[in-house]
Amino acid sequence: MVAQNIAFGILAAASVLSALRLVTTKNVVHAALYLVVVLSSVGAIYVLLFAEFVAVVQILVYVGAIVVLFLFGIMLTRAQLGRADTLDNDQRGIAAVTALFLVGVLTYVLVDYFGDDKLPDYENMSQAALNAERGTRAVGDSIFSTYLVPFEAIGLLLTAALVGAIVLARRD
Amino acid sequence: MLINQFLLLGAALFCIGVYGVLARKNGVLVLMSIELILNAVNINLIAFGHLWGGESAISGQVFALFTIAVAAAEVGVGLAIILLIYRNRTSVDLDEVDMMKG
Numbered sequence: 001m002v003a004q005n006i007a008f009g010i011l012a013a014a015s016v017l018s019a020l021r022l023v024t025t026k027n028v029v030h031a032a033l034y035l036v037v038v039l040s041s042v043g044a045i046y047v048l049l050f051a052e053f054v055a056v057v058q059i060l061v062y063v064g065a066i067v068v069l070f071l072f073g074i075m076l077t078r079a080q081l082g083r084a085d086t087l088d089n090d091q092r093g094i095a096a097v098t099a100l101f102l103v104g105v106l107t108y109v110l111v112d113y114f115g116d117d118k119l120p121d122y123e124n125m126s127q128a129a130l131n132a133e134r135g136t137r138a139v140g141d142s143i144f145s146t147y148l149v150p151f152e153a154i155g156l157l158l159t160a161a162l163v164g165a166i167v168l169a170r171r172d
Numbered sequence: 173m174l175i176n177q178f179l180l181l182g183a184a185l186f187c188i189g190v191y192g193v194l195a196r197k198n199g200v201l202v203l204m205s206i207e208l209i210l211n212a213v214n215i216n217l218i219a220f221g222h223l224w225g226g227e228s229a230i231s232g233q234v235f236a237l238f239t240i241a242v243a244a245a246e247v248g249v250g251l252a253i254i255l256l257i258y259r260n261r262t263s264v265d266l267d268e269v270d271m272m273k274g
Binding site: 020023050062073077092117121143 | 179198207218230236240242248259
């Protein structure tokens with residue numbers, strides 16, 4: 001448990017600090033690289049929550065595909081590659097107030113309701129039993145039985161989004 | 173580990189994302205901040221699934237996978253729209269996109 005808490009602390013600090021840099025940096029390419037750090041740390045946090053398959057998908061889809069898509073977007077919109085002072089608008093003050101207010105309200109609500117509720121640690125359960133309950137095989141079984149219709153809908157949505165993106169971006 | 177560790181991390185990432193959406197005017201950076209918000213939601217889904225265990229653990233993971241797929245679709249269409257804005261007015265400055273203002 002102690003090791004997991006230390007790992008959580010490191011990962012949480014890395015993700016929050018990189019996220020803060022992501023929304024304040026003056027360099028667009030650095031923002032994309034900070035996004036990689038945030039997404040990888042969040043993927044590692046999924047491992048702490050016994051969700052290995054989601055962690056692997058996070059790395060594959062987010063770091064492998066979406067960040068590359070962002071880099072292409074930066075390249076195609078010919079963003080200024082060095083420091084640029086034109087990335088922020090003039091609402092920074094009020095945006096910071098809104099974000100701090102939100103974090104305050106959320107923290108109050110969560111601490112008030114969940115307090116010191118502990119996550120189950122499953123130390124009395126064997127690795128095999130844990131895998132049978134929530135491993136990759138169980139997730140796959142669930143996707144192709146309980147969640148089959150939503151899964152097909154997601155497939156249709158991805159196809160529609162792909163066709164839509166091509167229609168929008170095509171030059172003719 | 174406490175459930176609140178994960179929920180508060182999600183809340184922090186969510187609020188940083190909200191700040192990014194409000195304070196950035198480069199379209200690509202606004203999309204990146206939206207990704208932060210979606211990741212915060214995924215942390216919450218998986219944390220609650222882990223908290224309740226059994227069927228809920230699977231449901232949380234499956235919903236997180238669906239969110240990731242929707243996020244991928246959203247980024248594809250979003251970047252296509254930003255590219256179109258750039259092509260029409262040679263800038264991705266979202267403050268200049270105010271055709272809908274009366």
